[in-house]
Amino acid sequence: MRALLLLLLLPLALGLPLLLLLGGSPAALLGLGCVLLLGLLRALLPRAAPPVDGKAVLITGCDKGFGHALAKQLHAQGFTVFAGCLLTGENGDGARELESITSDRMKVLQLNVCSDQEVAQAVEFVKNNLKEPEKGLWGLVNNAGVSAFGEVEFTSIDKYKEVADVNLWGTVRVTKAFLPLVRRAKGRVVNITSMLGRMASPSRSSYCVSKFGVSAFSDCLRQEMYRWGVRVILIEPSNFVAATGILTPESIEAQAEELWRGASKTVQEDYGKPYFTRQITLMKSFINSGLKDMSLVLNDITDALTSKYPYARYNPMETHWWVRLHVITHLPTAVADWLYIY
Structure with missing residues (x-):
């Protein structure tokens, strides 16, 4: 309400x-x-849901976080789940935990979204394991992602490429590969972006660039897929870093060392180490302040896959982030910056 x-x-x-x-x-x-x-x-709008029986969903990034928890939740609701994990075998703790669910509806597969070969192999695996391949794949959830931080002058071009390769091009690659199956089912493509896919934030340019890209890609695809009866849906969570572990104090320290070491002498002198250290402290406080309960996100993704009338965008977030998102995206830029940035 x-x-x-x-x-x-x-x-x-x-x-x-x-x-x-x-x-x-x-x-x-x-x-x-x-x-x-x-x-x-x-x-x-009524949230009536079509029957789940026989429907299958592929989720990327199931090693931990949203993807891992979502695989369990959708399986419990009766879906056949294809859980794509970056790491399998001895090093894949998340994959092994999912494999321990003794069910023919939980199928774990190796899937690096940056690899053309692994994505192609994943398509064949799904085709070969669908009970009724002619009916296609009901859902694709592009969840795999990485996070990064750092002001523009500290962030290398390689870092921009690294983040975009997973978050943006991984989403594009997997979507293009599985669209024929999803179209056959008149199903759903659910892309996990972020509130930072619609509003920018200092020190997060590499992440924002990748997530803004996913939002634009999803908007274009949504318009193209209407004629096929496919729904394309964006999930735009706020700060769930503490829940997913996508950033940790240890990884922040490692990234901070890389940022400082990679900056030019001029940049180091102009900004100064005290300022840089304060920014790292702020980043640590950001991850500690996030929501630790993933249910808001998981329930929105589930609704996107099951509702007869899914929304085009879901905003699982606290009220203050929801207000900030809409103020920044609707007010004149100068006013929004004055309210939240200056």
Whole structure:
């Protein structure tokens, strides 16, 4: 109910002053009223779910975090789950835990989303293990991802490429490979992005670039897939770093050393070590302040896969992040920066 009220009040709060400033023409007021009505109707859409029986879903990045937990949750709900893991065998603790679920509906496979060969092998594995291949693959969840931080002058071009290779090009590669199967099922493509895929943040440019890219790719694909009956859905979580372990104090220290060592002497002198150290401390506090319960994200992904009327975007996040996201994406840039950055 709180989210519904915010959904209705935010356009009102932002739109009415602008309309009054512009003269409050009847056409503009009618347009605003239609937006509010559509928002209300969207929130009231029935969440009826088609039968799960026989449906299969591929999830990338199941070694830990969202992917690992989601594989268990969807399996428990009756889905056949193809759990793609970067590490299998002796080094794959997450893969072994999933394999220990003695069920013919839990199938673990090696899948590095940066490898054309492994993605092609994954497609064949899925085809060969679907009970009814002619019906296709119901769901694809692009979850595999990495995180990074560092101000622009400290971040190397190689780091930008490394992050984008997993987060952006891995999503594109896997999606293109599995789309024929998903189209056959008239199923769902669910891409895990981030609130930082729609609003920028200092010290997170390499991550933001990759996630903004996934958002743009998903928006284009969503429009292309309407004619095929395929739904393309974005999940935009807030700060769940503490829950997923995608960044840890140890990894932050390692990245910080790499950032400082890779910076030019001019950059080191201009910024200074005390400033750099403060930024690292802020990054550590950020990961410690995140949500530790992943259920918001897992339930939204599940709804995206099961609801008869899934949303195009889900925002699993605390209210203050939800408000910030919509303020930054709707207010003039100078105003939003003044509120949150200066």
